[in-house]
Amino acid sequence: MREILTVIKGNFRKNKGSFISVAILMFVVSVALTTAFSVIINTNKRDEEQMDAGGLGDIMAAIDYEYQGQTMDEYHAYCDELANKMLAVDGVERIDQIPTVIMNIVDVNGGDGNGSVFVYDYQSKYLTYNIYDENDKLLTDFKLKEGEIIVPVSFKSLYKTEIGDEVTLELHGWEQEEKTNHTYKIAAYMEDPYMGSSVMGIKTLLLCEDDIASLCEKDFTKEGNALIFSVHKSKESVLTDAELEANLNRETSYASYTWITLTRSQAYNYMTMITNIFAGILVAFIVMLVVATIIVLGHNISSSIEHDFVNLGILKAVGMSNNKLRFSIMLGYLFAGLVGANIGVPVAIPCIAAINKIIRPVIGLYPESKPALFETIISLVAIFVIITVFIAIKLIKIYRITPVSAINGGRKDVHFSSLFKLPISKKALGTSLAYRQLISGKKQYIGAIIITAILTLFMVMISDMCIYFSDEDNINDMFAPVEYDMYTYATSDEEWEEKLADAESIIGKYTDYRKFFYSSRYVLLNDTQIWCGINSEPDYVKSVYEGRTCTYDNEIVITEYMTENYGIKLGDEVTISLDGKSADYIVSGYYQCTNDVGKNITMSLEGYYRLVGEPEEGTRVGCVYDLENDDLADEIYEEITAKYSEEEVYFGYDTDFSGDDSIIFALYGVTILIYILSGIFVAITVVLVCSKIFAKEKQDYGIYKAMGFTSAKLRRQFAVRFVICAFIGATIGIICTLLFSNALLSGILKMFGMYNFSSSLNVVAAIVPIIFMSLVYYLFSYIVSRKMKKVTPRVLINE
Amino acid sequence: MKKVILKSEKLCKSFANEGTQNHVLDNVDLEIYEGDFTVIMGSSGSGKSTLLYSLSGMDMPTSGKVFYGDSEITALSEKKMSDLRSKEFGFVFQQVHLVSNLSLMENVLVPGYMDKEKTTGEVKDRALELLETMNISEAKDRLPAQVSGGEAQRAAIARAVINEPGILFADEPTGALNRKNTVDVLNLLTKINNKGQSILMVTHDVRAALRGTRLIYLEDGKVCGEMELPPFDEKDMKNRETQVNAWLSSMHW
Incomplete structure (x- = not known):
């Protein structure tokens, strides 16, 4: 052993540059690996922990108030009835009915906002959220005052907000006609493990009890204008969230009566998606870095053997065995690598903190910045095993060195003619x-x-x-699997048709356009709630890449997500249900659409009527416009809105x-x-x-x-x-x-x-x-x- | 009156060795004349190679000066020294030192190409002519590893003279060659000297020394003696050998 250590010492003296380089390469790999793993694991763990503490259960469902009856009391009675039916389903332990105020964001920080929000009482007995100040410091004893609001931390990136900025929310009255705006000052940020990520269109906001009561005093109960069902699985249940959801739909069709449902695992996927994508790219990159390290190491070992040919021959001549020589060189490289990797782990801690800080406003979570030691060490051990095997193979060359050939001066380069040779x-x-x-x-x-x-x-x-x-x-x-630039909704104005025709003439004045119906509904596909695009011109679905578009009324196009997660393939027949009606459809093609992270389908308008029935004659239907020159959408919108109010002809063009x-x-x-x-x-x-x-x-x-x-x-x-x-x-x-x-x-x-x-x-x-x-x-x-x-x-x- | 082409003044070269100074050259004053075939001889460790490399600017002396014509080469910048090596100095080494990935022809062409005044055609013609003179034109496209030591050394001489240098330095040019190749290389050096090329050669081989027109003997870093000889003539070989041997004996060779 002493002779091996002496040789290692000699190698370090002679090739310190190589060993330092190997240490630096492994340091870089270790820092990147520790950072990527820790960010992924900490984010995922944080979301799970916060979901456990948060109280929204395994499935959350916003019960749609369009389906209740005429009064809030009837709506609540209806909700009780539905909850009782759901409670009878196997695997459901309890259902909390959480009051909420469903509103729309109209303005944040002086700029346009969009999307719907669930507004809860910040002291709700059902829900718990962590509250933070501007500098991400956890506030343990925070008191929200009247006129103040708590928003998800993702508002920082979505709307560039700061504490004190104003948020204006729009509230529809019970009859939906009357709209009122309400402005609040941002007092703090919250960590929402269900909807906090910036990729999610619906957000959760918190107000104080008095503000909620004041919002609801006219039309609603003092706690809100809708109820959120928080479905908790029984501890003994072995059902997945998706299986429980399917069971509930099969036995109660509850999803048909909801505005939105979200299972815990879906929310988890949405919340951790960005981290997983970015860290996934990084992990793939690190794998490549490891490959690169092995290549560098291989080159280094080959050149070192060539360089030390004479010395190796001398060592052999004095009695060092091949294995001892291999072992001493291998130990040297592994030691250098280990030093680099070990230094890399603590150095990764500030990197994890820095990345967490960058992605916090995107993912809406506050993950810890400690390194995921177990996973990192396991990965590093695996890398070192691969490197050890590689070095051992590379060092087989040592067996070919004979003391005589080495001591005679080693090998000289012999060059031969090359096909790629060019004249000097x-x-x-x-x-x-x-x-x-x-x-x-x-x-x-x-x-x-x-x-x-x-x-x-x-x-x-x-x-x-x-x-x-x-x-x-x-x-x-x-x-959007179809291209459109502007859209219109039907209004109750008596002269809507005439005014719409006039508005369309304004569009035509600027540019040619294609007009068609395009909308979406949540439907049940094999008892699972799925986003469904509905399109009067199936040929306009531009993202079909396999099979063909849903030309006939018994066809749908699906995403590959549906194949991977629900086993539905091209040519399969599926049953789609909505509002208690069902129809069978054949999958005619695959298309690309990232709505609900790929959990979606599209059918033609005829296909939709086949499911729900033809509308009554005279039913007003909105539509979308695909402009030849979409740069003019802004000007067209200005001219139409200057001429007609939203109540007369409603036009929109922002599809960002x-x-x-x-x-x-x-x-x-x-x-x-x-x-x-x-x-x-x-x-x-x-x-x-x-x-x-x-x-x-x-x-x-x-x-x-x-x-x-x-x-x-x-x-x-x-x-x-x-x-x-x-x-x-x-x-x-x-x-x-x-x-x-x-x-x-x-x-x-x-x-x-x-x-x-x-x-x-x-x-x-x-x-x-x-x-x-x-x-x-x-x-x-x-x-x-x-x-x-x-x-x-x-x-x-x-x- | 011969013209001095290279001159050293109080040239010293020392090497540090485990805390002590080893004085290899000790205040060497020397003049090398144009057109001469000067041979420096001496026992092993006498400092002859060190003197050659100090005189040629290959190595910097510890003190003293070296002049090539009027310019002091020990004070030249790297760029000017490179220019001098490119245009005025030619080198032939004991270990040949051809660039291993260039063919013999290319090894000769590269220094020729550095002369901006010559066209590619002129350089190629001159290189071919030299290779023919050296009797290795058939091997011109071979790499150094594919030719014999003698052929490689002849290519090295061609490379050294492609730019018609003012002086050709040769360090034991036959040291690594067999008898036949040694004679070939010496014949070549004699041939080019006869055409007017100044040569400064270091050797410890008496047969090589016989080709010189001026012999200098170095001992312990000092010039101990010198002798002049008429231009080499093979017919006078025996007499020349006797003279040189006698002189070497007087130098305690």
């Missing part, structure tokens, strides 16, 4: 010599080229994703996805992180490869200097070949992006409901990584080659 040119002497050096020692650069290709693949992929999601059209395409800014922000954060990590990795790789090549070619530089080459010229020549490497690697990376990027991203983005991500490679996304890689390669190889100044032709002297 006078005009581009430096570049042609650099190219010759590159192809003469291709093996040495292959590792660097592979690493560059892998990192470029990720850099292009993430940049492409950023560009894709930054484009509002793409975001709208994701959520509300959570886009925050997600794009987080996406850019991940992109920057990937660029930084790639930069560090490439820099270390370049330094390692360059150092080895430099040591190997030192004599050549002496020869060139003897011929009259200056250090500066040789340094440029040295750096140019690494730029060529960067270019080749980056080009391979871009080709891989073209081949695999959409499939890889679809695999990750299906969490978001995007099963068929398709983005044509953006030129900017492709060029930036090539430039980035080339610069890093040039810079670091140029820095490493500073030693060139110290190389004199004296290296050629044999005294």
Whole structure:
């Protein structure tokens, strides 16, 4: 053992650069891995904990007040009856009927807001939320005053709010005609584990008891205008949330009488989706970093053996066995890696805190910043096992060294003619010599080229994703399977038809348009509540990518989510129910739509009438407009609303996805992180490869200097070949992006409901990584080659 | 009156060795003349290679000056020294030192290409002519690892003279060659010297030394003696050998 330790000490002295580099690479892997795992695990754990503490149970359902009767008392009686029916279903332990005020956001922080909100009493006996101040400090004894409101922390990213900003909410009266606006000042932020994420369209807000009573004094009970059912599963129940939901629907059809239902597992998926997507990308990137580390390690071991050929021969000559030599080299690398990995874990703590801070307003949760030690250690152990096996295989080369061959001076490079050889040119002497050096020692650069290709693949992929999601059209395409720019609802105005025709003539004055019916309803598909798009022109569904659109009234198109989660496939027959009526439909195609993270279907208007029956003659129906020139929507809207009030002809044109800014922000954060990590990795790789090549070619530089080459010229020549490497690697990376990027991203983005991500490679996304890689390669190889100044032709002297 | 092409003044070179200074060159004053085939001889460790590399600017002396013509090469910047190496100095090493990934022809072309005044065609013609002179034109496209030591050394000489240097430095150019290759290389050096090329060669091989027109003997870093010889003539070999051996004996060789 003493001899092994002595050899290890010697190796450390001689190859400290290599060992430090391996330690840095493992440090980077460890920091990234610990951060990504901890962020995922802490976020998921936090959501579960807060759901347990929150009180909303396993299924929450907002009972729709359009179906009750004429009075609030009748609505409550109806709710009691429904709750009793549901309580009789196996697996249901209790149902809390939580009063809420359902309102709409009209203005936040001086800007337009949108979406519906559930407003609860902040001291509700059913619900518990954590309350935070502006600086994310938990407030344990907070008192909400009249005129104040508590909003989810995601308002910070959605509406750029601060404490003291105003939020205006709109309340519809019982008859829906009368609307009143109510303005409150933001007093604190809340952590809502069900709907707090910025990707969720409906939000929860908290008011004090008196404000709620004042809202409801005219039309409603003093506690609210609707009831939320909070269904709690019995402890003995082994049913999943989805199974319980299906049972409840089968036996009570309760979902038909709700405005929205949300199971705990659905809420969990929505809440953790963004973290899981981003951390998923990071984890995939880390896997690639580990592959890159192994490649670097492999190159390093090969060059070290070549470099230490004589020493290894001498050690063998003095009696060191192959296994002892292998063991000593392996221990050296593993020790260096372990040091790096161990330092990485505590260093990850501030990184976790920083990422939590960035994603907090997006995910709406306050996860802890402690490292997920168990999972991280298990992963690191697995990585070290892979690395150990790899090193052991790589070190088999040691067996081929015989003491005599080594002591006789080791091996010299023998170069052979290459297919890729180009003549040395006078005009581009430096570049042609650099190219010759590159192809003469291709093996040495292959590792660097592979690493560059892998990192470029990720850099292009993430940049492409950023560009894709930054484009509002793409975001709208994701959520709306049909393209439209404006929409109108039917009003009760006596001259609505005439006024609508006049409004349409205003649109026609600006641009051509397509008019069709497009709406959505929640339906029951095989007893599960599903979002259903309804479209009078099925041919306008542009995102059908397999099969065909729902041309006939007995057809629907589905997303791949439905296949993965409910086993429904192309050609299957399914039963769809709504309001107690049912009809069978055949799945005619797959389409892409991320509404409800992919849990959706679309049918034609005829198909919808087949389910619910034809409307009575004279029924007013709203519609949507797809404008030839959608840039004019703003002006058209201005002119129509200047002429007609909302009560006469209602027009809207804002179809923006509300959570886009925050997600794009987080996406850019991940992109920057990937660029930084790639930069560090490439820099270390370049330094390692360059150092080895430099040591190997030192004599050549002496020869060139003897011929009259200056250090500066040789340094440029040295750096140019690494730029060529960067270019080749980056080009391979871009080709891989073209081949695999959409499939890889679809695999990750299906969490978001995007099963068929398709983005044509953006030129900017492709060029930036090539430039980035080339610069890093040039810079670091140029820095490493500073030693060139110290190389004199004296290296050629044999005294 | 011969023209001085290279001159050293009080040239010293010391190496630090475990806390002590090892003085390899000790105040060497030396003049090298244009057109001469100067041979530096000496026992192992006498400092002859160190003197060659200090004179050629390959290595910096610890003190003293070296002049090439009027310019003091010990005071030149790296760029000017590189220019000098490219245009005025040629080198032949004991271990050949061809660039392993360039063919023999390319090894010769590269320094030629650095001369901006010559066209590619001119450089190629000159390289071919040299390779033919060196009798290795058939091997021109081979890599150094694919030719014999003698062929490689001849290519190295061609490379050294492609830019028609003012002086050709040769450090034990036959040290790693067999007998036949040694004779070939020495014949070549003699041939180019006869055409007017100044040569400064270090050797401990008497057969190589016989080619010189001026022999300098170095001992313990000091010039101990020198002798002049007429231009080499193979017919006069025996007489020349006797003279040189006698001189070397007087130098305690």
